[in-house]
Amino acid sequence: MSDAAAMPFAQSVRSAVPSVLMPLRVRDLVLRFGEITVLDHLSLDLGPRGCTMIMGPNGAGKSLLLKLLHGLMQPTAGQIDWGGQGPTDVTARQALVFQKPVLLRRSVRANIEFVLKARCKRPGESAEFLEHVGLSHKADQPARLLSGGEAQRLSLARALATDPEVLFLDEPTASLDPASVLAIERIVSDARNRGVRIIFVTHDVGQARRMADDVVFMHRGKAAEHSRADDFFPDPQSSAARDFLNGRIVV
Template sequence: MRDLVSEMTTSLQARELQIQSNGKTLLDVPELTLDGPGPTLILGPNGSGKSLLLRCLHGLITPNRGQVAQDGTLLNSDHKARQAMVFQHPVLLRRSVAANLDFVLKRQGFGWTARKRRIVELLAEGGLEGKSRQPARSLSGGEAQRLAILRALALKPETLLLDEPTSALDPGATQMIERMVLRASTRGVRIVMVTHDIGQARRLAADVVMMQAGTVVEHGPAKQVLVAPKSEASRRYLAGGLIT
């Protein structure tokens, strides 16, 4: 499926990124460019800075130094409006499944007819057609995460950032979300996803960012990084021997 990914994806660049707290460096990324087609997956042990990097790319965290750019221009409010992010534990509104989607679309000025059509499309994409009137907060974990991703995709973002969206899900629910991610990628959405699941990276990634202790220890095509990693830290992590 990855061979069908559109070439028309946005690029993200991080330069001299640093985040420090209480005299400790939590993130130190001198240079990182995410371009080319297909999903980027960020791997590494707990505390390696994966989520911090993702939040910097989305502009949720302002680094102590350095900058993030999109398509060569410093990240700005317009870029952020064309991004969407889904967290590990999504927060759904206290209303129906369909109303969660309608809320996002209505705030962006979509008329009722356009909203109704888009909601039908989204529910079908996420396999939630039969649950449109169900309270969103009564969904199962996998269904709730699918709704969160659909809500993020409702406005057709250029970039979708995902922070371990399947970490607490069973294999069936994980598979459904992976399919959603790949479909979005084939439409040209830039996917940047944090995961601790090496198997998931093998299934989804076009390229892989390996992190340890707040730094990028390796970045390259998935076929190279996951099969023949160049760094010792990557080799140890993939072998399950990296101490967190």
């Protein structure tokens, strides 16, 4: 990725302003599929700034939690409060990037322009977003021809083009090569520094150490632990978190 990806860009992008949607308050959140409970009376409070890493073993409910917070799913019970509003009231002021990029079958540039038009912005701003993620030289290429890392950078550019107050990331660097991982991290860190609230699901302990301001550790559908990153990594309080960080299977 070019050095431009780490430099300031479009003035229309959120800049050093904390989200008015925050704080987030989650109370007794329950999600059931038939007789199976996947989120079990989960409660959580997140503040207005920074990057929260959500960690935990497979099946802990991390990705489902993101979808509930973003209003893509409805909980069985419990409350989600975004600064006094519900998830479906604030979805348009948030963005979600999945592990597998979902792109339009159009050019790289057209993928950005589609979002800008939908948000009543100038299509010409697409060049600035593409420069920011190091894809200017791919602007006229079909998006389907991008590599995995390039496609994820385009997904991030599209998300940022919506000027989100909150950016959800669901394992966006899984299966990417180390250089692509670091490129994605730089883009996300830049968004965080501009005031975008980041909520990031990852299994990558090294990534979490590099990026987290605070960590939510999920286990068996609950928030087993929530603490500052500086406290969590050297001294996790739950046995499940200790096992996870030490590379042991968590059950």
